[in-house]
Amino acid sequence: MKDFFKKLPEQAVRVAVVFLVFVAVVFVIRQFIIPPEMKEPALQQASSMEREVAKEIQYAGAQICEQCHEKEPQIKKIGYHRDLSCESCHGAAQKHVENPTEVKPTSPKKRDYCAYCHKYNSSRPTGFPQINPDTHNPRKPCITCHNPHNPKPPTTPRSCAACHAQIERAKAASYHALIACSVCHTAPEKHKTSPRTVIPTKPDKREFCGKCHDKGSPRKGAPTVDMAAHGEKYVCWQCHYPHTLGGI
Numbered sequence: 057m058k059d060f061f062k063k064l065p066e067q068a069v070r071v072a073v074v075f076l077v078f079v080a081v082v083f084v085i086r087q088f089i090i091p092p093e094m095k096e097p098a099l100q101q102a103s104s105m106e107r108e109v110a111k112e113i114q115y116a117g118a119q120i121c122e123q124c125h126e127k128e129p130q131i132k133k134i135g136y137h138r139d140l141s142c143e144s145c146h147g148a149a150q151k152h153v154e155n156p157t158e159v160k161p162t163s164p165k166k167r168d169y170c171a172y173c174h175k176y177n178s179s180r181p182t183g184f185p186q187i188n189p190d191t192h193n194p195r196k197p198c199i200t201c202h203n204p205h206n207p208k209p210p211t212t213p214r215s216c217a218a219c220h221a222q223i224e225r226a227k228a229a230s231y232h233a234l235i236a237c238s239v240c241h242t243a244p245e246k247h248k249t250s251p252r253t254v255i256p257t258k259p260d261k262r263e264f265c266g267k268c269h270d271k272g273s274p275r276k277g278a279p280t281v282d283m284a285a286h287g288e289k290y291v292c293w294q295c296h297y298p299h300t301l302g303g304i
C-alpha cells in the first residue's frame with residue numbers, strides 16, 4: 057500500500073488532496089451552512105408563509121370602510137372616482153380600523169396629490185381627464201371646487217382637450233391645426249359629462265375628406281387630389297392620420 061502511494065507522481069497526490077479538501081468543504085457547506093429551507097421545497101414554502109404571515113397588515117381593503125362610514129362610500133359609488141379604493145387616497149388604514157378613534161388616516165388635501173393622476177401625461181389613455189396644474193385654477197386646493205369623493209366638475213368642461221389633450225396637442229402641430237374637432241366629429245354635449253355613454257361620430261368615408269380635398273372641391277386653401285385615382289380604395293386615414301399630418 058505504502059509503495060503504491062510512493063509510486064504515484066507527486067502531482068497526483070496533490071490533486072487528490074485538493075479534491076478531498078474540496079469535497080469536504082462542499083459537504084460542510086451543504087450540511088451545516090445552507091439552511092434546511094433552501095434544500096427542501098416543502099420547508100421553503102412553509103417558512104416563507106410564516107414570514108409573510110408575521111408581517112404587519114397595513115391595508116384594510118376596499119370593503120371594510122363601509123361598515124362604519126356610510127356617506128363617503130355612497131357618494132363615491134355614483135361618481136367619477138367609483139373605481140378608486142379609499143386607501144389609494146387615505147393611505148394604509150388597518151391601524152385606523154383596529155383603533156378608529158385614536159388613529160386617524162391622512163386626507164390628501166394638497167393639489168400635488170390629485171395632480172399625480174391628473175397632470176397631463178401623453179402616455180395616459182385617450183379620454184382620461186387631464187389638466188395642466190400650472191394653469192388650471194392655480195393656488196387653490198382642488199377640493200375647494202371638486203368633491204374628492206365625487207369630483208364632478210362644477211361646470212361642463214369647455215374643450216375637448218380636457219380629456220383628449222394628447223390629440224389636441226398633436227393636431228396643434230399638424231396641417232389641420234386650424235380645423236376644429238367639431239368639423240370632423242359630432243360630439244353631443246352629454247359626451248363631456250358621461251363620455252362613455254354618448255360616443256361622438258367619426259368620419260367613415262373617403263368622401264368626407266373629399267369635401268375639402270377633391271380636385272373639384274369649391275373649398276379654397278386645401279391641396280387637392282384626384283379622389284378617383286389617389287389612394288385607390290383605401291380610406292384616407294390609413295395613410296394620412298388627420299390628427300398628426302405633417303406634425304409629430
Ligand code: HEC
Nearest residue numbers: 116117120121123124142143146149153156157160161163
Ligand atoms: C370600525 C369602524 C371604522 C372603520 C372600519 C373605518 N373607520 Fe374611518 N373612522 C371611524 C371613526 C369612529 C372615525 C372618527 C370620527 C370622528 O372623529 O368624528 C373615523 C374617521 C375617519 C376619517 C377622518 C379622519 C379625520 O382626520 O377626521 C377618515 C379619512 C377615515 N375614517 C377613513 C377610513 C377609511 C379609508 C376606512 C377603510 C379603510 C375606514 N375609515 C374604516 C371608524 C371607522
Ligand code: HEC
Nearest residue numbers: 121125128129132137140141142145163164165199204205
Ligand atoms: C380621490 C381621493 C379620495 C378617495 C378615493 C377617498 N377619499 Fe375620503 N377624502 C379625500 C380628501 C381629499 C378628503 C378631505 C376633504 C376635505 O377636507 O374637505 C377626504 C375626507 C374624508 C373623510 C373625512 C370627512 C370629513 O368631513 O372630515 C372621510 C371619513 C373619508 N374621506 C372617507 C373616505 C372613504 C370611506 C372612502 C372610500 C369609500 C374615501 N374617503 C375615498 C380624498 C379621497
Ligand code: HEC
Nearest residue numbers: 136137144169170173183184185198199202204207208209
Ligand atoms: C389614483 C388616481 C387618482 C387620483 C389620486 C385622483 N383621481 Fe380624479 N380621477 C381618476 C379616475 C380613474 C377618474 C375617472 C376617469 C374616467 O372616467 O375615465 C377620475 C376623474 C376625475 C374627474 C372627472 C373629470 C371629468 O370631467 O371627467 C375630476 C374632476 C377629478 N378626477 C378630480 C380629482 C381630484 C380633485 C383629485 C384629488 C382630490 C383626484 N381627482 C385624485 C383617478 C384619480
Ligand code: HEC
Nearest residue numbers: 167170174185186193196197198201209211212213214218
Ligand atoms: C376654482 C375652482 C377649481 C379648482 C381649484 C380646480 N378645479 Fe378642476 N375644474 C373646475 C371647473 C369649473 C372645471 C370644468 C370647466 C373647465 O374645463 O375648466 C374643472 C375641470 C376639471 C377636470 C376635467 C378636465 C377639464 O379640463 O375640464 C379635471 C380632471 C380637474 N378639473 C381636476 C382638477 C385638479 C386635479 C385640481 C387641483 C390641481 C383642480 N381641478 C382644481 C374648477 C376647479
Ligand code: HEC
Nearest residue numbers: 182183213215216218219237241243248249251255256257
Ligand atoms: C370628460 C372627458 C371627455 C371630454 C370633455 C371629451 N371626451 Fe371624447 N372621449 C372621452 C372618453 C372617456 C372616450 C372613450 C375612450 C375609449 O373608449 O377609449 C372618448 C371617445 C371619443 C371619441 C372616439 C369614439 C370612438 O368611437 O372611438 C371621439 C371621436 C371623441 N371622444 C371626440 C371628442 C370631441 C370632439 C370632444 C369635444 C367636443 C370630446 N371628445 C370631449 C372623454 C371625453
Ligand code: HEC
Nearest residue numbers: 182216220223224227232235236237239240258259293298
Ligand atoms: C380633419 C378631420 C379631423 C379632425 C379635425 C379631428 N379628427 Fe379625430 N378623427 C378623425 C378621423 C378620420 C379619425 C379616425 C377614424 C377611424 O379610425 O375610424 C379620428 C379619430 C378620433 C378619435 C378616436 C381614435 C383616436 O385617435 O384616439 C378621437 C378620440 C378623436 N378623433 C378625437 C378628436 C379630437 C378631440 C379632435 C380635436 C382636438 C379631433 N379628433 C380632430 C378626423 C378628425
Ligand code: HEC
Nearest residue numbers: 231235239259264265267268277278279292293296298301
Ligand atoms: C374643412 C376642410 C378639410 C377637411 C374636412 C379635411 N382637410 Fe385636410 N387639409 C385642409 C387644409 C386647409 C389643409 C392645408 C393646411 C395648410 O397647408 O396649412 C389640409 C391639409 C391636408 C394634408 C396635407 C397635404 C400636404 O400638403 O402634405 C393632408 C394629407 C390632408 N389634409 C388629409 C386629410 C384627410 C385624410 C382628411 C379626412 C379625414 C382631411 N384632410 C379632411 C382642410 C381639410
Ligand code: HEC
Nearest residue numbers: 262265266269279280281283286287290291292294295296
Ligand atoms: C395608400 C396610401 C394613401 C391613401 C389611401 C391616401 N393617400 Fe393621400 N397621399 C399619399 C402619399 C404617398 C402622398 C404624397 C405623394 C403624392 O403627392 O402622391 C399623398 C398626398 C396627399 C395630399 C397632398 C397633395 C399635394 O398636392 O400636396 C393630399 C391633400 C392627400 N394625399 C389627400 C388624401 C385624401 C383626401 C385621401 C382619401 C381620399 C388620401 N389622400 C388617401 C398616400 C395616400
